[in-house]
Amino acid sequence: MHSIVVVPPGRTRPGDHLSLASGDRLVFGRDPAGTEASGRHLVIAHEGVSRIAGEISAQGTFWTLSNLNRRQTYVVENPEGAGEHIKVAPGRLEAPVPFEFARIVLPAAGELLGFDVWAPQHDYLGEESWVPDGATTVAAFSLDRTKRYFAVLVALCEPRLRDAPPHTALPTAEELAERLRPVWPAASRSAVQWNINYLAVKLRLKPAPEEAESGPRRNGTKEALVSLALRFDLVHEDDLIVLASSVSAASAASTAASAIGALR
Incomplete structure (x- = not known):
């Protein structure tokens, strides 16, 4: 089952999206197919992007990002998180990304290029999950929405x-x-x-x-x-x-x- 969806830059139609199943890898960069990199490829045609810029790996209901650029930090933004983001340092491998909707931002010769990655599949506790007897847990945040x-x-x-x-x-x-x-x-x-x-x-x-x-x-x-x-x-x-x-x-x-x- 496909768990991760990659939206190439400027392509909003569902037919242009790339779906990854758990264990799949996708290499992105200016010329990823012209290298010995394994896995599927996403071309980002910009002279400021490395030939092999990075790699996305689908891991069940989440994904990891490898920054294969040895000089430039990448930023992964949460578009729904009011500025929430993580930084992936140069050369960092398999950094886990916790966002359901994410945007990878690549600095490229004075520009900021980006593309989206979605992780819409989730696992939750079922109703039949065992809960021990005892006192109930006090709510972390008590807010009355009618006030x-x-x-x-x-x-x-x-x-x-x-x-x-x-x-x-x-x-x-x-x-x-x-x-x-x-x-x-x-x-x-x-x-x-x-x-x-x-x-x-x-x-x-x-x-x-x-x-x-x-x-x-x-x-x-x-x-x-x-x-x-x-x-x-x-x-x-x-x-x-x-x-x-x-x-x-x-x-x-x-x-x-x-x-x-x-x-x-």
């Missing part, structure tokens, strides 16, 4: 959920208040800031007021909240529905109405 603070968190994460570049500045408290007014008419800068501080305490990014020691003001609270929320999937793209004042589809409208009603 106002969750709408603030969604609005804070919205730019990244909509694929804004990771270096894009996060919205200010005033901008968040304006964004939230369709579902929270009384939203104000101070109310939004209170919810941001509440979230920081709730998610253990800073101590509660009664536990905090006097000292300099902490900066970067919003960045820390967004990073934690997206890294651990506390907020999803589907959660943007809590920011909608009206939705055309009847089923979506019903969902939005219940979410908005809970916020008021």
Whole structure:
């Protein structure tokens, strides 16, 4: 069964994709077929790309990347991870890539070339999996999606959920208040800031007021909240529905109405 899908540069049609089964290898570079490299080949026709630039190896439900360039670091980005990436050093072999959707970025003579690799196959515990008797585990993050603070968190994460570049500045408290007014008419800068501080305490990014020691003001609270929320999937793209004042589809409208009603 094919578990890894490679999307060559500029080829979006499914018929152009390359499927790899577990154990398959794919060598990519400017002229990989003209070498003694084994496995299938992907040509990246650019003079700044090595003849044998690297190799992808399918390993069950994940894949590894070998950087066969001895001078240049490669970057593997997670397009869904708000800037999440790994670096594969020159000469590094069989580096495991943990992303379901990934983009390999190759520096090439002043340009950045990239192509995508998908690993859509997953294994999960079944319902019949044995679980020992005993006390249940306390939830790692306790968030109520019907509360106002969750709408603030969604609005804070919205730019990244909509694929804004990771270096894009996060919205200010005033901008968040304006964004939230369709579902929270009384939203104000101070109310939004209170919810941001509440979230920081709730998610253990800073101590509660009664536990905090006097000292300099902490900066970067919003960045820390967004990073934690997206890294651990506390907020999803589907959660943007809590920011909608009206939705055309009847089923979506019903969902939005219940979410908005809970916020008021």
